[in-house]
Amino acid sequence: MPRLMIPGPTEVSLKAREKMSLPMQPHYGTDWCRLYFDTVDKLKQVFQTKNDLFILAATSSSAMEVAVSHAVEPGEEILICNNGVFGDRFTEMAELHGAKIITAKSRYGDPITGEQVRRALAEHPQVKALAIVHNESSTAVESNLAEITAAAQERGILTVADCVSSMGGVDVPTDKLGIDFCISGSQKCFGAPAGLAFISVSKKAWDAIANRREPVRSWYLNLSILKKYQQQWANWHPQGPNTSPVSLYLALSQALDEILKEGLKARFERHIRARDAFRAAVKTMGLTPFVRDEWASKTLTAVCLPEGINGEELRNNIEKKHDILLAGGLGATANTVVRVGHLSLTASSEYLLPTLKALESKLLALGAKVNTGVAAAKFTEVFGK
Numbered sequence: 001m002p003r004l005m006i007p008g009p010t011e012v013s014l015k016a017r018e019k020m021s022l023p024m025q026p027h028y029g030t031d032w033c034r035l036y037f038d039t040v041d042k043l044k045q046v047f048q049t050k051n052d053l054f055i056l057a058a059t060s061s062s063a064m065e066v067a068v069s070h071a072v073e074p075g076e077e078i079l080i081c082n083n084g085v086f087g088d089r090f091t092e093m094a095e096l097h098g099a100k101i102i103t104a105k106s107r108y109g110d111p112i113t114g115e116q117v118r119r120a121l122a123e124h125p126q127v128k129a130l131a132i133v134h135n136e137s138s139t140a141v142e143s144n145l146a147e148i149t150a151a152a153q154e155r156g157i158l159t160v161a162d163c164v165s166s167m168g169g170v171d172v173p174t175d176k177l178g179i180d181f182c183i184s185g186s187q188k189c190f191g192a193p194a195g196l197a198f199i200s201v202s203k204k205a206w207d208a209i210a211n212r213r214e215p216v217r218s219w220y221l222n223l224s225i226l227k228k229y230q231q232q233w234a235n236w237h238p239q240g241p242n243t244s245p246v247s248l249y250l251a252l253s254q255a256l257d258e259i260l261k262e263g264l265k266a267r268f269e270r271h272i273r274a275r276d277a278f279r280a281a282v283k284t285m286g287l288t289p290f291v292r293d294e295w296a297s298k299t300l301t302a303v304c305l306p307e308g309i310n311g312e313e314l315r316n317n318i319e320k321k322h323d324i325l326l327a328g329g330l331g332a333t334a335n336t337v338v339r340v341g342h343l344s345l346t347a348s349s350e351y352l353l354p355t356l357k358a359l360e361s362k363l364l365a366l367g368a369k370v371n372t373g374v375a376a377a378k379f380t381e382v383f384g385k
Contacts, residue, residue: 002319005355006327007137007165007300007341008188012251013258016192019250027244028237036238039249042256046167046190046264047182049174049200054226055249056197057242060164060185063197065093066221067160067181070209071129074098079120079130079157081112081148085138085330086162090131102127108139108333111295114147121155128208129158129180135166138330140291140302140339142166149177158208164188167198168259169271169299169343180205186248189271189299191344192255195248199223255344271298274347277383278340281356284378286371290329290337299343302329303359304336306368311335314362322358349383 004011026032036055044053056062068090072078078099080090083106094101104120106112112132121127130152135142145161152159160181163172167182168189174182180202187194201223209216209223216222219241226240259267275298279289282303290302305311312335315326329337338359342352356375363370 002323002325003346003351003354005324005340005346005351007339008343009194010188010191010341010343011345011351012191012193013255013345015258016251016254019254020193020247022247022250025246027239027246030235032244032246033235033238035246035249035253036244037234039253039256042253042260043198044200046256046259047174047184047198047200048172048176049182051175051200051202052206052227052230053198053200054223054230055239056199056221057195057239057244058197058221059194060183060187060197061089062221063183063185063199064090064162066199066223067183068093068099068131069097069218069221070205070216070223071131071158071160071181072097072099073212073214075100077102077124077127079104079117079124079127081117081130081132081143082106083110083112083139083141083143084108084133084136086133086136086164090133090162094131108331109141109291111141111143112148114144114151117148117151118154121151121157125155127155127157129160131160131162133162134172135163135170135297135299137165137297137300137339139333140289140297140300141295142170142297143295145172145177149179153178158205165297165299165343169267169347171264171268174200178202180208186252186255189343190252190255191258192252193248195245196252271343271347273383274342274352275299275301277379278342278352278356280382281375281379282359284371285356285360285375286369290333299347300339300341302333302337302339305338306363306370309363309366309368311338314338314366317362317365318358321362322354324355324358326355349380349385352383353379
C-alpha cells in the first residue's frame, strides 16, 4: 500500500493498528463504559474544552450536519463563511435544513477574515449562527479563527467551527475561542482510522437548542438524545442509540495516548515546523505554493505545478514508482496543483523527505524545469534533525 501523503485519511501508527486487530468487544457493559468515557476525556484535552463532547459512529460530515441542524431552524439565517469546497458543503447542508443562507465569501486560496464577518453581520442583523471551516483543506488555507469567533461573539450569535483538518495538529482552544459547536474527526490530525466524528457543545448552544420553536427533526443525529444516553445510560450504553465500532475506539484511544504523550505544545510546534520546512523546500525547488505564507495551512500544502505538467499524470507516476499517494486539487485546481498532507505522523522528515525526492524526480521525468538536489537540504535546515 502507498504511503498516504494526502490531507486525510492519514497514516496510523503500528500500535493503533494493532488495537484494531484485537478480538471483537461488545458496545455495552463495564469495560466499554470505561473505554468510552476515557476516550471522551482525552478528546476534551485535545479540544481544550470542558463542554459536553460526543463521539459519533460516522464520518466528520455527520458532525457538520448535526451542528447545522441544531444551530438554526427552517427560515432562520445562517452566515456561511465560504472559501472552498467544504464551505460549499456547509451551504448544501444548511439549505437542505431550510435555513436562509447569508455568505461571506473569499476566492479559492484566500482566508475568511474577521472584517468580512463583521461586515456581513452588520448587513444581516437577523443571523442566528455562523459556520466557518477553520482549515479549508481543498485549498490549504487556514482562516484566523480567533478573529472570526470574536466577531460572532460581538453579535451574540452561535458559532459552528469545522476543525476537521486542524484539531489535533493545530492549537484550537475551543473554550477560550468560545466555539459553540466544534467539529472534528478521527482520520486526520488525530492519526486514527476513519469512521468517528467528534462534536463539542457549549452551554450557550444547549440554551439555544432548549429555546427552539420546534425540536430537531432527527433521531440518530440528535444531540439531546445523545446527551440523554451519556447521562442516563452512563453505566451501560453511554454512546447513544447505536452499535459503536469498538475497534475504532480502541485505535482512537491509542492515538490519543500518543498525542498526549508527545504533548500538545510540542505537537503543535512540530506541525508548524513541518509546514514551514516543506514550503521552503518546494520554493527552493522552484515551485510555488498555491497559498501565501500568511495564511498557509499547518497540516497540508497545495503546490502549483509547472506549466505543461498534468497533475493526474504526475500523481500516478509518483504512486507507481515511489509508492507515495498525493492528492490533486479540487474543482478548478484539479490538475494544476498537488496537495500534500503533513499531519500527525506525516508531519516529519521520515515522510516528507521521500515525498520531496519523489516530486522532484517525477517532475524532471515529465520535462519540468526544477532546481535539483536542493530541496531535501532546505527541508532539513528548516525542520531540524
